[in-house]
Amino acid sequence: MPSLISQPNTELKGTVRVPGDKSISHRSLMLSGLAVGESEITGLLEGEDVLATAAAMRAMGARVERVAPGHWKVQGVGVGGLMEPDDIIDMGNSGTSTRLIMGLIASHPIRVTMTGDASLRGRPMGRVTVPLASVGAEFSAREDKFLPLTMKGTDNPLPIDCTTPMASAQVKSAVILAGLNTPGITRVREKVATRDHTERMLSAMGADISVTEEDGHRVVSLVGQPELNPIRLEVPGDISSAAFLLVAASIVPGSDVLIENVGLNPLRTGIVAALKAMGADITVLNERLLGGEPVGDLRVRAAALKGVDHLPVDPSTMIDEFPVLFCAAAVARGTSRFTGLEELRVKESDRLAVMAAGLRANGIKLEELEDGLVIEGCGGKVPGGGMVETHLDHRIAMSFSVLGQMAATPVVIDDASPIQTSFPVFIDLMQSLGAGLSL
Ligand code: S3P
Numbered sequence: 499m500p501s502l503i504s505q506p507n508t509e510l511k512g513t514v515r516v517p518g519d520k521s522i523s524h525r526s527l528m529l530s531g532l533a534v535g536e537s538e539i540t541g542l543l544e545g546e547d548v549l550a551t552a553a554a555m556r557a558m559g560a561r562v563e564r565v566a567p568g569h570w571k572v573q574g575v576g577v578g579g580l581m582e583p584d585d586i587i588d589m590g591n592s593g594t595s596t597r598l599i600m601g602l603i604a605s606h607p608i609r610v611t612m613t614g615d616a617s618l619r620g621r622p623m624g625r626v627t628v629p630l631a632s633v634g635a636e637f638s639a640r641e642d643k644f645l646p647l648t649m650k651g652t653d654n655p656l657p658i659d660c661t662t663p664m665a666s667a668q669v670k671s672a673v674i675l676a677g678l679n680t681p682g683i684t685r686v687r688e689k690v691a692t693r694d695h696t697e698r699m700l701s702a703m704g705a706d707i708s709v710t711e712e713d714g715h716r717v718v719s720l721v722g723q724p725e726l727n728p729i730r731l732e733v734p735g736d737i738s739s740a741a742f743l744l745v746a747a748s749i750v751p752g753s754d755v756l757i758e759n760v761g762l763n764p765l766r767t768g769i770v771a772a773l774k775a776m777g778a779d780i781t782v783l784n785e786r787l788l789g790g791e792p793v794g795d796l797r798v799r800a801a802a803l804k805g806v807d808h809l810p811v812d813p814s815t816m817i818d819e820f821p822v823l824f825c826a827a828a829v830a831r832g833t834s835r836f837t838g839l840e841e842l843r844v845k846e847s848d849r850l851a852v853m854a855a856g857l858r859a860n861g862i863k864l865e866e867l868e869d870g871l872v873i874e875g876c877g878g879k880v881p882g883g884g885m886v887e888t889h890l891d892h893r894i895a896m897s898f899s900v901l902g903q904m905a906a907t908p909v910v911i912d913d914a915s916p917i918q919t920s921f922p923v924f925i926d927l928m929q930s931l932g933a934g935l936s937l
Contacts, residue, residue: 500937502895502914502925504902505882507934509752509800514927516740518543518568518733519761520920521667521695522791524551524594526731528602529699531560532678533574533726540569541733546919547592554599557583558608577723578679582608589614589645591846591890591919594668597626598696600649601672604635605679607653613646617846617890623647626672629660633676657682657722661715664841665814667692670718674700674707680722687715692814693765695791702790703727734761734793738893739921741769741819744798746900746933748778749829753800755931756783762792768809768816770796772823775810776803776830805832805875813838818845821897824853824871828862829904831877837870846916847889856898859884860909883907892916896924903933 523543528551530537542548544567552562552570559581561573575581580602589596589612596612600623603610613619624643631637634652639645657680662669670686674696677684697718700707706721740760747753762785770780779801785794803826816823820842827834842849854866861881863874882905886898895911902909914937917924925935 499913500915502899502911503908503936504899504911505905505908505934506903508932510747510750510755510931510933511753512931513756513758514931515758516735516760517545517921517923519736520545520547520738521594521693522733522761523548524598525695525699526729526733527551527555527562527572528598529703529726530572530729531555531562531574532577533703533728534576535574535728537572537574537728539572539731539733542568542570543733543736544568545922546590547595550590550592551595554587554589554595557585557587574728577726578606580606580608583610586611586613589618591615591617591916593618593621596645597668597672598675600626600630601675603649603651604630604633604676605655606651609648609650611646611648615890619645622844625663625666625669629658629673630676632656632658633680655680657684659685661687665690665692671696674718674720677720677722683719683721685717685719687717689715690812690814691716691765693763695763698790703729731789734788734791735759737761737766737769738818740796741822742896742900744769744773744780744796745822745826746903746928747798748773748801748803749826749904751800755798757796759793760796762794765815768811769819769823771811772809772816773826775806776826777801778803803830805830805834807835817841818893821849821853821893822900824857824873825897825901827873827875828857828880828901829878830875833872833874835872837867840869847891847894852887852889852891852894856884856886856894859886860901860905879904879906881906882909885910885912888913888916890916892919892921896921899928899935
């Protein structure tokens with residue numbers, strides 16, 4: 499467990515690119531693994547989570563090859579062509595790999611056993627096993643809802659019409675992916691729109707997928723058993739990774755950072771609006787489309803942040819960015835109140851409890867609510883000096899690396915290794931901008 503020390507160094511300056519979007523990277527491997535023919539992907543995130551998806555798709559028969567850094571070729575098996583793996587699949591830390599691939603398996607007549615690390619083994623799977631059981635899959639899970647889990651997909655899948663019980667792109671995507679090898683129309687309804695990368699990519703690959711509005715719900719309908727065309731895809735930079743730089747450059751006085759080629763899907767950009775509501779100086783430049791997804795460059799300059807009472811965006815548009823936003827709130831002037839965030843309790847860690855503990859250990863006053871945090875900003879440097887427990891959660895490790903850049907006494911992060919799951923070059927990239935980070 500390498501610990502990481504974060505402390506102020508100089509202002510952050512430079513032009514950088516962040517690694518490929520994690521959500522799009524996972525989906526590109528899964529869907530090209532089901533296409534007919536060879537797909538080519540560049541800019542793929544080579545973090546541990548995406549490598550878990552690559553290994554799982556390989557174990558089920560797709561040919562998945564890395565030809566150069568970030569450049570991958572995938573030979574698909576065709577919808578319906580997944581084969582039974584000859585061993586347990588280890589999903590590591592990755593909830594997205596687990597839940598989306600469970601969707602794929604549900605409509606293939608194969609039996610698969612999955613496990614993962616201690617964090618993933620503690621995350622609820624009932625949210626996907628329930629709808630996938632109505633497709634016809636059978637499950638046997640530890641305590642009925644946790645990994646390790648064995649599932650048996652069906653050779654007679656039923657097209658379902660369901661409403662997701664919580665705002666979750668993973669649950670929505672699992673149902674859509676199950677619908678791929680299911681005759682008829684699979685429908686999934688969501689009260690709050692969540693990231694739509696699955697829908698966009700399937701449409702680009704020739705599937706008959708449509709999105710409509712009904713009774714205030716967003717309804718995705720997929721006609722099953724399409725032949726998916728292979729893709730040539732350049733994965734845009736991950737806004738969830740860029741978020742750490744947006745906050746770091748906002749809080750460290752004198753900073754000026756340009757982050758090029760960031761995915762700006764409107765269902766992912768909540769963090770930009772939230773930081774702007776706190777007074778951040780962020781400009782979007784060079785907006786364009788890349789592989790069916792909006793992208794642009796983000797220029798961020800230091801600004802005096804103020805607390806917020808009410809965010810101007812739905813939490814689902816920035817669900818993974820709350821830990822680092824809480825750090826911004828700790829530096830801001832005034833009190834911030836964040837609510838409606840109960841989903842944060844079932845991420846890689848309980849992000850409300852773990853962030854509350856880490857912030858308190860570094861001298862920040864706050865109140866932990868059932869569904870959020872109320873944070874008293876320091877109006878400048880935070881006291882720091884605390885040890886942060888990351889609980890196998892990459893975003894906790896990176897958030898406190900950012901907070902340490904505005905701490906009077908260094909912040910120590912107990913374990914830097916989870917950063918490998920989503921942003922393997924994070925420490926080097928932050929150092930190249932001027933941050934004070936040392937292993
Ligand atoms: C993801 C969806 C979100 C997000 C996760 C990636 C995806 O999870 O937190 O990091 O790629 O679909 P939920 O579906 O649980 O909200």
